[in-house]
Amino acid sequence: MIDREQVLHVAKLARLRLSDEEVERMAEELSDILGHVDRISQMDLEGVEPTSHVVALENVLRADVPRPSLPREAALANAPEPVDGAFRVPSPQAD
Amino acid sequence: MSGLLELTVAAAAAKIAAGEISREEYFAAWMAAAAGDELNAYLFSVENAGDYQVAEGPLSGIPVAVKDIFATEGSPTTAGSKILEGYIPPYTAHAVRQLDAAGARVLGKTNMDEFAMGSSNENSAYGPVLNPWDRGRVPGGSSGGSAAVVAGGLAPCAIGTDTGGSIRQPASLCGIVGLKPTYGSISRFGMIAFASSLDQCGPLTRDVTDAALLLAALEGRDPCDSTSVGIEGGILAPGAEDLKGLRFGVPAELASDAIDAGVRAVFEATLKRIEELGGEIAEVTLPSAEHGISAYYVLAPAEASSNLARYDGVRYGMRADGDGDLIEMYETTRAEGFGPEVKRRIMLGTYALSSGYYDAYYGQAQKVRTRIAQDFAAAFAGVDFVVTPTSPSVAFGLGEKTADPLEMYLNDFFTVPMSLAGIPAISIPAGLAQPEGGGPELPVGFQIAAPAFAEQKLLEAAFALEGSIGFAASTPGIPYLNGGGEPA
Numbered sequence: 001m002i003d004r005e006q007v008l009h010v011a012k013l014a015r016l017r018l019s020d021e022e023v024e025r026m027a028e029e030l031s032d033i034l035g036h037v038d039r040i041s042q043m044d045l046e047g048v049e050p051t052s053h054v055v056a057l058e059n060v061l062r063a064d065v066p067r068p069s070l071p072r073e074a075a076l077a078n079a080p081e082p083v084d085g086a087f088r089v090p091s092p093q094a095d
Numbered sequence: 096m097s098g099l100l101e102l103t104v105a106a107a108a109a110k111i112a113a114g115e116i117s118r119e120e121y122f123a124a125w126m127a128a129a130a131g132d133e134l135n136a137y138l139f140s141v142e143n144a145g146d147y148q149v150a151e152g153p154l155s156g157i158p159v160a161v162k163d164i165f166a167t168e169g170s171p172t173t174a175g176s177k178i179l180e181g182y183i184p185p186y187t188a189h190a191v192r193q194l195d196a197a198g199a200r201v202l203g204k205t206n207m208d209e210f211a212m213g214s215s216n217e218n219s220a221y222g223p224v225l226n227p228w229d230r231g232r233v234p235g236g237s238s239g240g241s242a243a244v245v246a247g248g249l250a251p252c253a254i255g256t257d258t259g260g261s262i263r264q265p266a267s268l269c270g271i272v273g274l275k276p277t278y279g280s281i282s283r284f285g286m287i288a289f290a291s292s293l294d295q296c297g298p299l300t301r302d303v304t305d306a307a308l309l310l311a312a313l314e315g316r317d318p319c320d321s322t323s324v325g326i327e328g329g330i331l332a333p334g335a336e337d338l339k340g341l342r343f344g345v346p347a348e349l350a351s352d353a354i355d356a357g358v359r360a361v362f363e364a365t366l367k368r369i370e371e372l373g374g375e376i377a378e379v380t381l382p383s384a385e386h387g388i389s390a391y392y393v394l395a396p397a398e399a400s401s402n403l404a405r406y407d408g409v410r411y412g413m414r415a416d417g418d419g420d421l422i423e424m425y426e427t428t429r430a431e432g433f434g435p436e437v438k439r440r441i442m443l444g445t446y447a448l449s450s451g452y453y454d455a456y457y458g459q460a461q462k463v464r465t466r467i468a469q470d471f472a473a474a475f476a477g478v479d480f481v482v483t484p485t486s487p488s489v490a491f492g493l494g495e496k497t498a499d500p501l502e503m504y505l506n507d508f509f510t511v512p513m514s515l516a517g518i519p520a521i522s523i524p525a526g527l528a529q530p531e532g533g534g535p536e537l538p539v540g541f542q543i544a545a546p547a548f549a550e551q552k553l554l555e556a557a558f559a560l561e562g563s564i565g566f567a568a569s570t571p572g573i574p575y576l577n578g579g580g581e582p583a
Contacts (some may be wrong), residue, residue, distance in 0.1 A: 007442070014400060014445040015407070016438060017426040026442055032501050033443060037389045040463050041455040050461030051468060053292055053322070054517030054547075055279040060321035074185040078411035087409050092421045 001031040099124040104157055104252045104305040105332070111156045118149065118156030122200065125158045129203055129249050134225040134234075136243040138163050139171050140203040154312055155198030160250035162241045163204040164211055165191050165296075166285040170201075174287045175209040175219040175237075178412045178432025188285025189317045190254060190296045197312035202250050205240030209434045210403065211261055211289045213237050214506045217497055218436040225493075226269060228537055232490040235265030241299045242269040252309060253299045258290050259391050260485075260510025262297045263522040267485035267540025270524045270566070272557075273299045274306045275510075277547045278517035279324045281310075282317030290398035293391075293514050303523065303558040307333055310550065326550055333551075333558035338374030341556060343543075344478035346381045352508070355488045357528025361539040362484045365525045368563045369482075374556075379474040379481060383466035387512040390467070392504055393447045393460035394515075399437075400444030406432060439500060468516040475546045480556060483509045485522040485540030489530050513544045520544040521557050524566040538566075 007027045011018050018026060076082040081089075099121055102110065110116045129140055137160070149155055161167065164174045166184035173179040191201065208218040216224040216239025224239040226232040227247030234243040238255025242265035245253050255262045257275035266273025274297045281296040288294060298309035311330040317323045345366065354362070366376050408414035408428035415427040433441070447456040474481055487508060496503045513520040525541035541560075545553040 002446070006446075010442055010446045010449065013449060014441050015404075015422070015425045015429055016433070016441060017430040018438070022435075022438070026439065029439060029500055030443060030446065033392060033504070034446075036501055037392055037456065040386050040389045040393070040459045043386070043459065043463070045459060045462040045466070048462040048465050050458060051464040052461060054468065055322055055324060057279075057322065057324070062318060070185055075410075077185065078182055080408055080412075080414035089409055090417075090419065090421050090424045 001034060002027050100128055100248060100251075102251070103301055104154070105308055107251065108154060108157055108308070121156055122158055125202055125251060129244070132244070132249050134227055134230070134243045134247055134249070135222050136206055136224050136240040136247065136249060137203040138173065138206050138221055138240070149200055150196055150198045152196065152198035152312075153308065154194060157199045158202035158251060159194055159199045160203055160205050160241055160244045160253035161191060161201050162207050162238050162253070162255045164207060164256055164287045165254070166287070167191060167201060167204065170204065172204065172287070173221070174211070175207040175221060176432065176434070176437070177220040178406045178428070180413055182411050184285070186285060189282035189319060190286065190313050193313050193315065194254070194309075199312070203244075205238070205244055205253060207240055208237035209437050210287065210399070211237040211256055211258055211294075212399070212436050212440055214260070214264055214503055215491070215496065216240065216265070217493065218434055220434055223493060226490045228270065229490065229535065232492055232537070233268065235268035235486070235490065237261040237265075238273075238299060239265045242266050242271060242273065245269070245271045245299050245301060252301070252305055254296060254309065254313070255299050256286060256289075256294055256296050257514065258293045258395060259514045260507045262299060263485050263510050263520060263540065263542060264507065266299055266522045267524075267542075268490040268538065270538030271299055271301055272303055272306050272521065272523050273297065274310060274521045275513070275519060276310060276314065276550055277326070277519045279322055280326050280519075280548070280550070281313045282315070282320040282323040284317055284319035288402040290395040291402060292398060293395060303521070303554055303561050304332055306521070307331070307554045310554075326548055328551070330551060330554070333554040335555035335559040336562070338369055338372040338556060338559050340373070341480070342375045342377050342478040343369050344377050344379030344474050344481045346384065346481065346483060347378050348381060348384060349483060353487055354484055355528065355531050357530075358484050358486070358488060358539050361526040361528050362541065365541045365560070365564070366482070368560060372559055372563055377478050379478055381467070381470040381474060381481070381512065383463060383470050384512040386463045387467055387515055388504060388508060390460040390463035390515060391507070391511045392443070393456045394464065396440040396444030397447045397457050398444070400441045400448065403437070403441055436500070464515045467512050471512070471516045471518060471544075479545070479552070481544045483542045485509060485542040489528055489537035489539060491530070509542060518544055518547050519550050519553055521553055523557050523561050523564070525564055526566065
């Protein structure tokens, strides 16, 4: 039901690099799981409101008062490559 | 020393308040017990036990084991994942702050399925937790470490998180009490997100009174989580002695469900106890509940695929080595940092949300969720509670279900519907049963679900039933009842 090509497409969307072995296994396992889950796509639920959230809350507001946020040093403390007060990342375009 | 470990949290707190035992002595006894962890249940223990300062409050001096999904400022927090190895949060989760404010203190961080995805604790990047009743079996998951430390005499109480059964199922498999409160009762701030519309914090304890004590401290509105509303009126210690005038609904669908014979026998015996206590058993129908697993395994992975996008090797956590470009760094970091189950769920969720499949999967699953909530609402029009076994089997063997992800998912059959409906549910130990393959008897959990925010009523009923079952008083193999801190 899910083939190799679809697995590779979804993996690209999810930014996951999969090994050949993982691609094979994923195709099999996802097909199996979706085979079970597919039963709900057959159900007639016309007119049923979707639930995205169970608590009846609307627009929880608070006063717009400035307050201190995380200090820069604390925000950078866990970064794999902090540099000059910023997060360093590889170039978006490799040379 | 051993006498201290035998006390429930409520009893210990009372003795501490009365000055009969000192906080330092009590905490030290639990530190020593926790240091003897042979179950791989703890990932990290507290270090600065010397400077012992706690707030005055109902939990003053009580050590609490905390699932490693809660951020603890200055202490490692991994969520059971390699991708967060070495991560030191700059702030503390609201739930942990609430416990601190009540006078409790973190004893250690407990092992868990990676990002709370699993029902056996075998998905931890740091190895599986062993069930204290039988070390060849799983403790359940994903809060397996939190359940094992309480059942194994390594902590007096613990907190965990429940997305589709992750507190109730391990509590059931380890023979303790586990409560998933109503969604919105407790702030999720600082609780590493798995599926945000389902995740909820809750206590894992030896008895119902201790669960109430912890919930009383945990619940409340928090400006940092706009979905948190707290429980109106708060939570008091339960004291009900009978179940007179209360109606317990048994889903008609249970008759045809795959439940181990031993589990079914304990469930039936518990229904009889309810009647002996003056409660009434009635049949209810939850016609959409059978689709709960399908809806859950669309919604939870979809939310997870979005929540876990943040682990990209830029701001925190690990980054894979390499000379590639930015996209390659993302892809290899996530490939190396996530385990197989997390990858599977990210893939499943990304697929369900991808163009062309959204309506068929995600949209449908949200509607099934509505139907399930309506089923419960209809049931609660006629009964006070809905009851089921917590898990279809007792604890299964390590490695027994890892080959087949779908079979593992079906293990959540009885706990997922309540999560989708957002209602509270508790698992209490109801007795023992032999596993299907034979062997020594293991704990069986009994699940009671109530309408949203009816926690007090739920705890009262669970308390009365617990008194009749007398599980804690009659169970061999639980170290704190055998007068020692050694794991069984």
